[in-house]
Amino acid sequence: MTTVNPEYRADEAYASEMDARDPLRGYRDKFCLPMRADGTPVIYFCGNSLGLQPKATRELVNEELDAWARQAVDAHFDSKRPWYPYHELFRETGARLVGARAGEVVMMNSLTVNLHLMMVSFYRPTGQRRKILIDFPTFPSDMYAVKSQLHANGFDPDEDLIVCKPRDGENILRTGDLTSAIEEAGDSLALVLLAGVNFFTGQFYEIERIGTAAHGVGANFGVDLAHAAGNVPLKLHDWDVDFACWCNYKYLNSGPGAIGGCFVHEKHGNNAELPRFAGWWGNDPNERFKMHLLPDFRPRAGADGWQLSNPPIMAMAPLVASLEIFDEVGLEALRRKSELITGYLEYLLDAIPGKKFEVITPRDPAARGAQLSILAHGEPKRLFKALQERGVVGDFREPNVIRVAPTPLYNTFMDVWLFANILAEMG
Ligand SMILES: *Cc1c(COP(=O)(O)O)cnc(C)c1O
Numbered sequence: 001m002t003t004v005n006p007e008y009r010a011d012e013a014y015a016s017e018m019d020a021r022d023p024l025r026g027y028r029d030k031f032c033l034p035m036r037a038d039g040t041p042v043i044y045f046c047g048n049s050l051g052l053q054p055k056a057t058r059e060l061v062n063e064e065l066d067a068w069a070r071q072a073v074d075a076h077f078d079s080k081r082p083w084y085p086y087h088e089l090f091r092e093t094g095a096r097l098v099g100a101r102a103g104e105v106v107m108m109n110s111l112t113v114n115l116h117l118m119m120v121s122f123y124r125p126t127g128q129r130r131k132i133l134i135d136f137p138t139f140p141s142d143m144y145a146v147k148s149q150l151h152a153n154g155f156d157p158d159e160d161l162i163v164c165k166p167r168d169g170e171n172i173l174r175t176g177d178l179t180s181a182i183e184e185a186g187d188s189l190a191l192v193l194l195a196g197v198n199f200f201t202g203q204f205y206e207i208e209r210i211g212t213a214a215h216g217v218g219a220n221f222g223v224d225l226a227h228a229a230g231n232v233p234l235k236l237h238d239w240d241v242d243f244a245c246w247c248n249y250k251y252l253n254s255g256p257g258a259i260g261g262c263f264v265h266e267k268h269g270n271n272a273e274l275p276r277f278a279g280w281w282g283n284d285p286n287e288r289f290k291m292h293l294l295p296d297f298r299p300r301a302g303a304d305g306w307q308l309s310n311p312p313i314m315a316m317a318p319l320v321a322s323l324e325i326f327d328e329v330g331l332e333a334l335r336r337k338s339e340l341i342t343g344y345l346e347y348l349l350d351a352i353p354g355k356k357f358e359v360i361t362p363r364d365p366a367a368r369g370a371q372l373s374i375l376a377h378g379e380p381k382r383l384f385k386a387l388q389e390r391g392v393v394g395d396f397r398e399p400n401v402i403r404v405a406p407t408p409l410y411n412t413f414m415d416v417w418l419f420a421n422i423l424a425e426m427g
Contacts, residue, residue, distance in 0.1 A: 015417035047407035051253030099235035103302035171360035179213035196228025202361035202371035279308030337408035348420035
């Protein structure tokens, strides 16, 4: 597959032309851009780690502080955005974000907490069927979560955790190797937990194919969308994913430690028999305030039935600001620019002569999101530090990878051009 857009050019004027023609160019203005000492904005390529603050966020948080100040407990039912059903604000927007049906998505807790809650329901080892399969490199929190779930069930990760790695000398996991590993594990496999987009390599996995293989051997299939949500188009419902979790502070710009997202497929969401850890907010809201009179948990239908506590409104307000933007732009337009701008970055990096680095992210635009992972030969930390000194904000992942993510909502083609030129100058 050719990935190079034949129109790309390496001159500065091209970057300006592309920015002038960009249908999303107005959105950069809706975000707070960190500034350098000289008053110019940094080149912010770290939206895959912490997205920028939408300017609308402050007002939305202030509105809730005001509601609390002026109305206190009455704001639960009688305010601009009543707190009692607050999480329902995301019913449609959250579903559209990940290709779900209304009711399949709830915003709650944070990512690792949600992974555990989902594994309580979807990692149900019985007899020989008790193994978990994950992809590698694995984000540490996910690794700890699956190992601790195995321990909690009395199993040994050395025996019952299958870590599927790229082949020696390769960086990218082949889908065929993943599906073969799943088939080989067969009826010993209880759960496949896959990243949507791998945090380290930026690889966007073939979620549907891998899910089909997991279901083919009778295993459940969950996806960690930390690096996929708000980055790539997803069809969780149609792909028949059992559950998914993600954080909203990366591509979704909802602030440090933002409230997380959780998807439960409709076929499970309405199954009140499914074991779960329960709390009052997962209960039918019409019966919630019968309190001690109704001691038996009756889960409300859908992903909402996995909620535990009443939601932290101050933490949820930024998500309203963020999802308004995503909903307005739509994943399709976002993806169009994302492929174009990331392809442009790849094109400029390819053109740097005698370079001391390689891009390990897949070259096929369909197999990646916004991020390119640059494996630096030589002195990766020195290179990263030099980039920082020139106003580039990316991040460094041990031992030798610099991740850069031109995000389509607020990065410009000029950001990419400047970055590539800084890198070229460093040789
Ligand atoms: C960012 C990220 C996390 C972070 O987990 P939190 O619970 O939000 O702190 C976990 N897993 C993956 C794959 C991530 O990319």
